[in-house]
Amino acid sequence: MFNATDIxxxxxxxxxxxxxAYIFKKLGKKMWKAFIPIxxxxxxxKGAKRELDGRIQVVLNCIMAISDLVIRFLPESSLVYxxxxxxxxxxxxxxxxxxxxxxSGLCEVFGKxxxxxxxxLLFEGLTSLYWGLSKKIQxxxxxEEENAADVSGVHVEEIEExxxxxxxxxxxxxxFKKKVLLxxxxxxxxxxxxxxxxxxxxxGKTTFLNAxxxxxxxxxxxxxxxxxLYKEYESMKYDVGxxxxxxxxxxxxxxxxxxxxxxxxxxxxxxxxxxxKKRVQEVLEGFGLSMLANNLVEKLSGGQRKRLSIAxxxxxxxxxxxLDEPDSGLDGVVARGLFEKLRAIADSGKIVIxxxxxxxxxxxxxxxxxVLAKDVDRTGRLAxxxxxxxxxxxxxxxxxxxxxxxxxxKEEGGEGRANEFVKRYTKQMxxxx
Amino acid sequence: xxxxxxxxxxxxxxxxxxxxxxxxxRMFIFQSDWKVLPMAAVIAGLVCFVVGNNLFVxxxxxxxxxxxxxxxxxxxxxxxxxxxxxxxxxxxxxxxxSGMHISSYIAAHMIYQAFLCLCQSVITIQIxxxxxxxxxxxxxxxxxxxxxxxxxxxxxxxxxxMMALMVSAxxxxxxxxxxxxxxxxxxxxxxxxxxxxxxxxxxxxxNLTVAKWGLTALCTQADYNHLPMVxxxxxxxxxxxxxxxxxxxEEITNTVKDELSDVFVDQEVLNEVKDILVxxxxxxxxxxxxxxxxxxxxxxxxxxxDVQIQGKKPxxxxxxxxxxxxxxxxxxxxxxxxxQNPSYDGGAFNVLKCWSVLILFIAVFSGLSxxxxxxxxxxxx
Numbered sequence: 001m002f003n004a005t006d007i008x009x010x011x012x013x014x015x016x017x018x019x020x021a022y023i024f025k026k027l028g029k030k031m032w033k034a035f036i037p038i039x040x041x042x043x044x045x046k047g048a049k050r051e052l053d054g055r056i057q058v059v060l061n062c063i064m065a066i067s068d069l070v071i072r073f074l075p076e077s078s079l080v081y082x083x084x085x086x087x088x089x090x091x092x093x094x095x096x097x098x099x100x101x102x103x104s105g106l107c108e109v110f111g112k113x114x115x116x117x118x119x120x121l122l123f124e125g126l127t128s129l130y131w132g133l134s135k136k137i138q139x140x141x142x143x144e145e146e147n148a149a150d151v152s153g154v155h156v157e158e159i160e161e162x163x164x165x166x167x168x169x170x171x172x173x174x175x176f177k178k179k180v181l182l183x184x185x186x187x188x189x190x191x192x193x194x195x196x197x198x199x200x201x202x203x204g205k206t207t208f209l210n211a212x213x214x215x216x217x218x219x220x221x222x223x224x225x226x227x228x229l230y231k232e233y234e235s236m237k238y239d240v241g242x243x244x245x246x247x248x249x250x251x252x253x254x255x256x257x258x259x260x261x262x263x264x265x266x267x268x269x270x271x272x273x274x275x276x277k278k279r280v281q282e283v284l285e286g287f288g289l290s291m292l293a294n295n296l297v298e299k300l301s302g303g304q305r306k307r308l309s310i311a312x313x314x315x316x317x318x319x320x321x322x323l324d325e326p327d328s329g330l331d332g333v334v335a336r337g338l339f340e341k342l343r344a345i346a347d348s349g350k351i352v353i354x355x356x357x358x359x360x361x362x363x364x365x366x367x368x369x370x371v372l373a374k375d376v377d378r379t380g381r382l383a384x385x386x387x388x389x390x391x392x393x394x395x396x397x398x399x400x401x402x403x404x405x406x407x408x409x410k411e412e413g414g415e416g417r418a419n420e421f422v423k424r425y426t427k428q429m430x431x432x433x
Numbered sequence: 434x435x436x437x438x439x440x441x442x443x444x445x446x447x448x449x450x451x452x453x454x455x456x457x458x459r460m461f462i463f464q465s466d467w468k469v470l471p472m473a474a475v476i477a478g479l480v481c482f483v484v485g486n487n488l489f490v491x492x493x494x495x496x497x498x499x500x501x502x503x504x505x506x507x508x509x510x511x512x513x514x515x516x517x518x519x520x521x522x523x524x525x526x527x528x529x530x531s532g533m534h535i536s537s538y539i540a541a542h543m544i545y546q547a548f549l550c551l552c553q554s555v556i557t558i559q560i561x562x563x564x565x566x567x568x569x570x571x572x573x574x575x576x577x578x579x580x581x582x583x584x585x586x587x588x589x590x591x592x593x594x595m596m597a598l599m600v601s602a603x604x605x606x607x608x609x610x611x612x613x614x615x616x617x618x619x620x621x622x623x624x625x626x627x628x629x630x631x632x633x634x635x636x637x638x639x640n641l642t643v644a645k646w647g648l649t650a651l652c653t654q655a656d657y658n659h660l661p662m663v664x665x666x667x668x669x670x671x672x673x674x675x676x677x678x679x680x681x682x683e684e685i686t687n688t689v690k691d692e693l694s695d696v697f698v699d700q701e702v703l704n705e706v707k708d709i710l711v712x713x714x715x716x717x718x719x720x721x722x723x724x725x726x727x728x729x730x731x732x733x734x735x736x737x738x739d740v741q742i743q744g745k746k747p748x749x750x751x752x753x754x755x756x757x758x759x760x761x762x763x764x765x766x767x768x769x770x771x772x773q774n775p776s777y778d779g780g781a782f783n784v785l786k787c788w789s790v791l792i793l794f795i796a797v798f799s800g801l802s803x804x805x806x807x808x809x810x811x812x813x814x
Contacts (some may be wrong), residue, residue, distance in 0.1 A: 248527040
């Protein structure tokens with residue numbers, strides 16, 4: 001039943017698994033996990049900080065194992081044998097690629113040169129044994145042992161005129177595993193406020209905004225002026241304007257036609273044509289685009305294009321207005337002008353939430369700041385919500401950019417104190433009830 | 434507390450289709466979309482120039498020509514729409530978030546693409562007429578052959594167009610779309626079922642291609658199975674100068690004397706030539722071989738007599754005989770009878786069947802476009 005190749009494979013795997021066991025020990029994992037075929041690759045990948053690659057590798061290895069088993073029972077000349085062999089060959093290429101990724105992660109964790117990846121791929125058993133037994137090879141990056149902040153359990157009371165956000169959790173499935181993207185965000189934003197949304201890359205800013213608008217639903221309750229945005233999404237979505245970071249407009253259409261089509265889509269269907277045209281003209285004038293009405297979008301400057309993109313959403317006069325980095329690519333003067341316009345919109349009784357990475361040049365215009373940060377589980381959490389003045393005191397920083405640096409991860413050049421602030425703010429929330 | 438929900442109606446699906454249709458036609462007039470029409474004319478002109486002479490005239494010419502016409506349709510259809518959705522996918526996502534109905538967006542594209550395909554089909558027919566392509570005499574469905582063939586060209590182009598639209602809706606960027614397109618194109622051409630001989634499973638696969646149904650409809654409309662087949666005649670014509678090697682086959686052929694009598698009608702010249710050849714040691718009663726004919730030609734040329742004495746050419750003689758007796762056309766039709774394709778039989782019924790399948794393709798492809806684009810919100814940021 002077993003031939004010489006099978007016996008050779010068995011001993012190769014055994015050597016490899018012994019090596020894995022000692023590597024696991026160095027990584028603070030249980031050694032016996034190294035002897036569970038296929039699963040041990042996942043544990044190794046987790047240790048190499050390549051968890052997703054590990055999960056994919058497990059699936060690929062399962063496919064390989066099943067196809068190996070199936071072709072043992074097939075005659076070599078059959079069409080099915082040929083097809084499965086071809087498929088297996090393709091999967092084997094993927095296995096090598098993912099193995100290389102995991103080995104690359106291991107090199108990072110153990111502070112070794114990336115050339116080791118090649119040695120790992122060619123002589124996996126011996127390399128794992130050497131890495132496991134050698135005292136010279138020790139991990140240089142350790143996994144965070146700090147605990148994530150507790151859930152506050154707070155549920156903020158609904159406000160009549162404004163936005164009430166109670167996000168318990170926002171999850172997504174990532175390759176068979178549930179991932180928590182956001183957790184425990186509770187806040188209320190009164191009408192007429194211009195709010196700054198601050199957070200490092202991957203902190204969940206856009207996920208938070210999508211959850212707030214109901215575009216990507218979370219385990220949450222979001223009320224806008226008393227209306228449930230989730231339950232009444234189809235009618236309420238016209239009351240929410242979302243301006244994306246990129247200027248997503250057809251470049252070969254004119255400014256006027258772009259705005260007219262936006263008006264046709266976003267304004268109520270029974271609105272008079274005359275009234276619609278009047279609204280288009282008002283918005284054109286309001287955003288300083290009247291003179292450019294017949295210009296093609298592709299001919300506009302960055303600032304003009306951004307204003308048009310905002311105007312497209314503003315045409316329906318939404319109560320909640322959200323802008324994702326509206327000042328990206330704009331110089332200071334133009335950006336300031338744009339934020340002053342947003343301040344005016346907020347003053348007209350709207351709620352305006354803005355993401356920006358250069359908040360300090362316009363900090364005086366904002367009422368509040370929301371600081372999002374990744375906790376140790378890499379979940380987006382609320383690190384602070386309140387006025388900018390109080391935020392400076394809370395973080396003991398004199399500018400919003402320094403606040404951002406304080407919550408950013410160390411590998412991003414920040415101070416890596418996100419978890420500390422999340423814990424402190426959660427405690428503060430709990431205390432406040 | 435119970436609150437009043439404001440019920441504001443926004444533009445419905447039909448009104449939104451109108452908005453997008455307006456946008457697309459603006460792009461057609463003011464931007465480069467109109468360029469697909471002269472491109473269709475150029476492609477049709479090239480194809481007619483190469484295969485137009487025998488299109489709808491002979492069996493081989495019709496198969497080659499209708500295959501080329503199907504290729505034009507598929508090419509035009511693919512190029513019309515392969516990039517239209519994927520190039521503005523992020524914009525579509527934004528507009529969908531703002532209340533755009535995907536079905537309206539696709540419907541607008543379907544109407545606009547139908548207009549493009551119609552224009553391209555009319556242009557192709559017109560170019561064929563200008564290039565003096567002989568169209569079939571009898572219409573199958575409508576009162577006009579041009580309308581019949583026009584409908585087939587339109588449906589083939591439109592089905593290919595909708596297939597490309599579906600690909601454009603599925604993929605996320607133009608690079609992927611343009612990578613997939615050649616594979617689809619090759620699949621359509623190889624599995625068209627008419628031009629390449631396929632068997633078994635491969636033959637069944639042809640049912641899934643737009644090219645097969647377009648080609649079948651065109652061949653049926655051309656009455657392919659009742660056209661003459663010229664392949665045999667043309668091949669025989671190429672063999673007309675081949676002489677039988679008469680070495681070792683003396684009993685079946687002319688002597689030198691006989692051949693000379695055929696070539697030289699004037700008796701005096703004949704006698705003079707015979708004297709020359711006898712003086713050169715040629716045996717006039719010997720059977721004339723190919724090599725012998727060459728030797729005679731050399732001797733006579735040296736003597737200043739420029740004639741070509743040839744060996745036996747049986748193919749030419751048979752062809753000459755058939756033509757002299759008016760049997761050529763009959764032979765061509767007889768030869769076609771052995772090469773008929775039952776798929777191209779059935780007249781109007783078969784044409785209607787092909788059209789129905791093409792319409793089904795159009796419906797399926799457009800439906801899949803809508804379904805795939807409905808998931809646009811799931812796109813990664």
